[in-house]
Amino acid sequence: MTDLSVAEKDAGTAPVIELRHVDKHFGDLHVLRDVCLSVGRGEVVVVIGPSGSGKSTMCRTINRLETIDSGEILIEGQPLPQEGRELTRMRAELGMVFQQFNLFAHMSILDNVTLGPREVLGQSKEEAEKYAMELLERVGVAEQAHKVPAQLSGGQQQRAAIARSLAMRPKAMLFDEPTSALDPEMINEVLDVMVELARGGMTMIVVTHEMGFARRVADRVVFMADGQIVEEGSPDDFFDHPRSQRARDFLDSIGGH
Amino acid sequence: MSAARTLSMRDALYEAPGPKTRHRVRIGTAVSAVVVLLAIAAVIRQFWVTGQLAPRYWSLFLQWTTWRFLGQGLLGTVAVALTAGAIALVLGLTLMLGRTSGVRPLAALCRVVTDFFRGVPSLLLIYFFFFVPAQLGLKMPSFWMLALPVALAASGVLAEVFRAGVNAVPKGQVEAALSIGLSRAQTMRRVVLPQAVRYVIPSLIAQLVVVVKDTTVAYVVSFPDLMQNARVLITSYDALVSMYLVIAVIYILINYAINKASVYVAHRTGVKIIR
Numbered sequence: 001m002t003d004l005s006v007a008e009k010d011a012g013t014a015p016v017i018e019l020r021h022v023d024k025h026f027g028d029l030h031v032l033r034d035v036c037l038s039v040g041r042g043e044v045v046v047v048i049g050p051s052g053s054g055k056s057t058m059c060r061t062i063n064r065l066e067t068i069d070s071g072e073i074l075i076e077g078q079p080l081p082q083e084g085r086e087l088t089r090m091r092a093e094l095g096m097v098f099q100q101f102n103l104f105a106h107m108s109i110l111d112n113v114t115l116g117p118r119e120v121l122g123q124s125k126e127e128a129e130k131y132a133m134e135l136l137e138r139v140g141v142a143e144q145a146h147k148v149p150a151q152l153s154g155g156q157q158q159r160a161a162i163a164r165s166l167a168m169r170p171k172a173m174l175f176d177e178p179t180s181a182l183d184p185e186m187i188n189e190v191l192d193v194m195v196e197l198a199r200g201g202m203t204m205i206v207v208t209h210e211m212g213f214a215r216r217v218a219d220r221v222v223f224m225a226d227g228q229i230v231e232e233g234s235p236d237d238f239f240d241h242p243r244s245q246r247a248r249d250f251l252d253s254i255g256g257h
Numbered sequence: 258m259s260a261a262r263t264l265s266m267r268d269a270l271y272e273a274p275g276p277k278t279r280h281r282v283r284i285g286t287a288v289s290a291v292v293v294l295l296a297i298a299a300v301i302r303q304f305w306v307t308g309q310l311a312p313r314y315w316s317l318f319l320q321w322t323t324w325r326f327l328g329q330g331l332l333g334t335v336a337v338a339l340t341a342g343a344i345a346l347v348l349g350l351t352l353m354l355g356r357t358s359g360v361r362p363l364a365a366l367c368r369v370v371t372d373f374f375r376g377v378p379s380l381l382l383i384y385f386f387f388f389v390p391a392q393l394g395l396k397m398p399s400f401w402m403l404a405l406p407v408a409l410a411a412s413g414v415l416a417e418v419f420r421a422g423v424n425a426v427p428k429g430q431v432e433a434a435l436s437i438g439l440s441r442a443q444t445m446r447r448v449v450l451p452q453a454v455r456y457v458i459p460s461l462i463a464q465l466v467v468v469v470k471d472t473t474v475a476y477v478v479s480f481p482d483l484m485q486n487a488r489v490l491i492t493s494y495d496a497l498v499s500m501y502l503v504i505a506v507i508y509i510l511i512n513y514a515i516n517k518a519s520v521y522v523a524h525r526t527g528v529k530i531i532r
């Protein structure tokens with residue numbers, strides 16, 4: 001399904017997302033240590049690592065839900081804006097999917113998906129709803145369009161949340177453990193949507209421990225521990241021949257290889 | 258997780274009663290009903306003994322003019338309470354937005370103002386509006402001498418109520434809104450406030466009831482509200498107990514109506530997730 005592909009804009013050859021020597025502290029805690037990461041157009045990068053290793057924080061710095069202490073974050077070669085309209089515009093261009101879905105609890109699913117396009121992109125109600133229904137159709141929750149989030153299952157909520165991000169026609173998508181809060185039987189319905197997105201050419205950073213997913217669609221796996229990127233490589237290389245002891249221990253602990 | 262979400266607070270705090278509990282509840286209900294009836298009987302008997310039930314204290318309620326005068330007072334009470342309530346809502350919201358704006362001096366100012374109005378008794382504010390504008394040579398209608406101070410006093414509380422509501426909205430809602438490119442202001446308006454208001458509807462109702470009760474000191478500024486008109490009738494008919502009983506019932510009915518109306522409004526605005 002190429003329908004889910006990104007609107008290709010010519011932005012030269014710069015990586016879509018690039019982190020250069022990013023450092024961040026929470027008080028005394030050094031949560032990101034000299035993190036360097038570059039994600040090219042259409043690339044799918046899976047981030048994996050023990051709890052507390054800074055994966056969420058890294059994702060959140062990319063659309064500035066968290067600030068950084070030093071280093072640089074570039075989006076299509078441009079420094080991440082620090083405030084104002086430039087920042088909100090940049091955030092609109094980066095989709096983010098959260099572990100807890102975070103659908104707006106007081107709105108119908110349809111309103112969740114049209115809020116951004118109407119408020120930020122200035123689309124008309126009709127225009128926004130037409131595209132929203134298309135997206136909800138694709139992620140398989142069109143029937144639920146007029147319900148509020150609490151009436152949906154977790155899997156349906158997460159798919160609706162993905163549709164909400166897609167409605168902004170983002171350049172890249174950040175997924176922070178999108179299936180960790182789901183009952184096991186709902187994980188695949190969400191992963192399927194993500195696989196389709198990846199195949200459609202979406203640039204993605206996905207924090208997940210779903211190795212099947214990583215092997216199927218990841219171009220690269222990045223292993224983080226203690227705020228550092230310890231190693232990266234192709235999924236097969238990483239899962240079958242982890243180089244560092246930390247990665248081996250971690251893979252053992254989650255029942256890997 | 259959706260199961261936990263739809264569980265209402267009442268369900269969470271009280272288990273559904275079992276057969277033994279139901280039995281005990283039935284006995285308790287019967288006993289308390291008897292006690293209440295006995296108490297009412299004792300009060301009526303006491304009124305009878307002291308002569309409060311004599312026709313001369315009650316015959317005024319057979320006159321059309323009594324009810325018209327009380328009705329005019331009631332309209333005054335309703336007008337002042339609605340005006341004060343509306344001002345307090347707007348001002349309370351403004352104070353809260355200022356306080357949470359992140360602009361230091363503005364936040365500090367709003368905090369001081371909020372704490373001041375919240376801390377000062379409304380009667381003191383009424384005296385202020387009664388004396389100070391007059392001292393400065395300003396003529397202020399008694400309607401505003403009552404409505405403004407009552408509104409200010411309530412705005413301090415409402416600012417805090419709204420702030421509690423805003424704080425109760427999960428952080429993830431804000432992050433999701435920011436991540437699709439909404440500005441701070443848009444996030445507040447479209448995502449946070451609508452949810453915050455739903456959380457605090459019970460407290461808003463409680464505060465509107467306080468506003469109605471605050472207006473009963475209208476005599477200070479001689480505004481003809483229900484209480485003031487009742488006092489006039491009390492002096493002219495020398496019917497203190499009967500009159501106070503009747504208007505107490507009227508005030509209870511007003512506040513009952515406020516409760517009913519707000520529950521209705523809450524349902525109309527589709528509060529499905531928060532009970």
Ligand SMILES: Nc1ncnc2c1ncn2[C@@H]1O[C@H](COP(=O)(O)OP(=O)(O)O)[C@@H](O)[C@H]1O
Pocket residue numbers: 026029031049050051052053054055056057058
């Ligand atoms: N807002 C915060 N304030 C203080 N410490 C935080 C905050 N958010 C995360 N942390 C800490 O930073 C570390 C990294 O957290 P996180 O990025 O969430 O890790 P991961 O997503 O890999 O589990 C953890 O030790 C966590 O406790």
Ligand SMILES: [Mg+2]
Pocket residue numbers: 055056057176177
């Ligand atoms: Mg995390």
